[in-house]
Amino acid sequence: MTDILDPTSGTPTAGGDAATDQGASPPATDAPGAEPDTAPGVLLYPRLRKSPYFWASREHGVKLYSVYNHSYHPRLYTDPLEEYWALRNDVTLWDVGGAERQIEISGPQAFDFTNLVIPRDLSKCKVGQCKYVFITAPDGGIVNDPVLLRVEENRFWFSLADSDVLLYLLGLNYALGMDVEIKEVDVSPVQVQGPKSKQVLVDLFGDSILDLPYYYLRRYQLDDMTVEISRTGYSGEIGYEIYLYDASQHGVKLWSRIWEAGQPHGMRPIGPCHMRRIEGGMLAYGCDITLDTNPLEVGYDYKWMVDLEQEADFIGKDALIAARERGVSRLIAGLEISGPSLGGYIDGSMIEPFPVYRAGESVGRVTSACRSPELDKNIGLALLAVEFTAIGTELTVETPEGARHATVVPKPFVDPTKETPKQ
Known part of the structure; x- marks a missing residue:
C-alpha cells in the first residue's frame, strides 16, 4: 500500500x-465525467529523492509537498499567512536540502570553466564570497539562476534552482575537454530566515557569525559536523543558509541542533514564503524565468547580472550582445492588480499564468501573483511586451475569477533597495 x-x-x-x-x-x-479532486495529494514513494532533512522536517507535520529538482520539497506546514508573519517577525527553519542541490566545479581550470557558463564577471568574486548568477545557454536563454559560492580558489558550488544543470555542465565539458571535475556533492543546506535568525546563529556558532557580511560564507564546526554558512536566503529578510558536509550522514542531527537552539526565539518550520519573495521581486525559475527567457528580459533592476563588456567570453555572450543591439521585445514588470485576494501563490490559487491584455490584445502574462500582506494589495510579476512596461500603464489581467484592472508599478514592491537582509 x-x-x-x-x-x-x-x-x-x-x-x-x-x-x-x-x-x-x-x-x-x-x-x-466525474468531478475532479481540486486538491490531489502528492505520492510518497522511493523513486523521488528525499532531502537529508526529510524525516526530521516531516516530524513537524508537513501539510504540502511539491517536487523540486527531482526531490520532495516541503512547501507548507500550517497556513501561508501564518508562515509569512513568522518569517517577518521571528525566525523560521526551511528544509531546502533536496531542492538546492550543490554542483561542485573543481580542478586546475575550475575558474575558467565557471566563468564560461555565467554572464557575471567571476574575477569580481573573492574566495569566501557568494554571487547570485544566471547560467546561460548558447542562445542566451537562462538555464538556471543559482547562488554561486566560491568555497576555495579553485572550488565553486552552484546552489541550484530547479533544472538539470549537472547534465548541462557535464555535456559542455565533454565537448570542451577542460581540466575540471564536475559532480554533485554530499552537501545540503537548510535556511534559517527572519529577524531573529542572528540570535539563533550566535547561540550555535558564537559571536563571530555577526561579522559575516551579506553574500559571504565562512566555515564552522558544530559538534562533529562541518558546515559552510552564508549570509544568503530566498526570503528578503535577514537570514542564513547552513550548508552541511556529509549531509546524508548528519542531516537529522543538524536539523535537531538548529531546532533546539531556535526554540527560545520562537522558531517554527515553514516552506519558502512566496508571498514575501514576490513582494521582494525575487524570481522563481520555471515560472518567472525559463530557458525561453534571456537575462536582458528580467528587468532593469537585474542589469548587474550581465556584464557584456568584460574581456572574458561566456556561453551566450554573442547572442546577448545581438539582443542588446536590436533591443528586447519584452520585460518582467511589477503589477498591482485590483479585486479580492489572489491568495498566497502556493495555496492552489495560481495553477497557470494569468493572461494580460491591453485593449483586447494579448501583451503578456502574469507569472507570479499573490495578495501582499504588507501592502494589502494584489501584486504580481508579469512578462510583458516592452512597450507596456512603463510605470503607470493600465492593463487587464484575466484571472480564474474574471478580468481585473492592473497597473504597472515599480518592483521590488517592498524594500526596493534590499536593506532588510543586509542588516
Whole structure:
C-alpha cells in the first residue's frame, strides 16, 4: 500500500495501487465525467529523492509537498499567512536540502570553466564570497539562476534552482575537454530566515557569525559536523543558509541542533514564503524565468547580472550582445492588480499564468501573483511586451475569477533597495 499525502490534513492516507492489489475496481472518481479532486495529494514513494532533512522536517507535520529538482520539497506546514508573519517577525527553519542541490566545479581550470557558463564577471568574486548568477545557454536563454559560492580558489558550488544543470555542465565539458571535475556533492543546506535568525546563529556558532557580511560564507564546526554558512536566503529578510558536509550522514542531527537552539526565539518550520519573495521581486525559475527567457528580459533592476563588456567570453555572450543591439521585445514588470485576494501563490490559487491584455490584445502574462500582506494589495510579476512596461500603464489581467484592472508599478514592491537582509 502506498502513502498519499492529504494536503488538507497533512497525514498520509491509504491509496496508490492498493485497490488494484486486492482485485477491487478503481474508485468511482476516476470514471469519465466525474468531478475532479481540486486538491490531489502528492505520492510518497522511493523513486523521488528525499532531502537529508526529510524525516526530521516531516516530524513537524508537513501539510504540502511539491517536487523540486527531482526531490520532495516541503512547501507548507500550517497556513501561508501564518508562515509569512513568522518569517517577518521571528525566525523560521526551511528544509531546502533536496531542492538546492550543490554542483561542485573543481580542478586546475575550475575558474575558467565557471566563468564560461555565467554572464557575471567571476574575477569580481573573492574566495569566501557568494554571487547570485544566471547560467546561460548558447542562445542566451537562462538555464538556471543559482547562488554561486566560491568555497576555495579553485572550488565553486552552484546552489541550484530547479533544472538539470549537472547534465548541462557535464555535456559542455565533454565537448570542451577542460581540466575540471564536475559532480554533485554530499552537501545540503537548510535556511534559517527572519529577524531573529542572528540570535539563533550566535547561540550555535558564537559571536563571530555577526561579522559575516551579506553574500559571504565562512566555515564552522558544530559538534562533529562541518558546515559552510552564508549570509544568503530566498526570503528578503535577514537570514542564513547552513550548508552541511556529509549531509546524508548528519542531516537529522543538524536539523535537531538548529531546532533546539531556535526554540527560545520562537522558531517554527515553514516552506519558502512566496508571498514575501514576490513582494521582494525575487524570481522563481520555471515560472518567472525559463530557458525561453534571456537575462536582458528580467528587468532593469537585474542589469548587474550581465556584464557584456568584460574581456572574458561566456556561453551566450554573442547572442546577448545581438539582443542588446536590436533591443528586447519584452520585460518582467511589477503589477498591482485590483479585486479580492489572489491568495498566497502556493495555496492552489495560481495553477497557470494569468493572461494580460491591453485593449483586447494579448501583451503578456502574469507569472507570479499573490495578495501582499504588507501592502494589502494584489501584486504580481508579469512578462510583458516592452512597450507596456512603463510605470503607470493600465492593463487587464484575466484571472480564474474574471478580468481585473492592473497597473504597472515599480518592483521590488517592498524594500526596493534590499536593506532588510543586509542588516
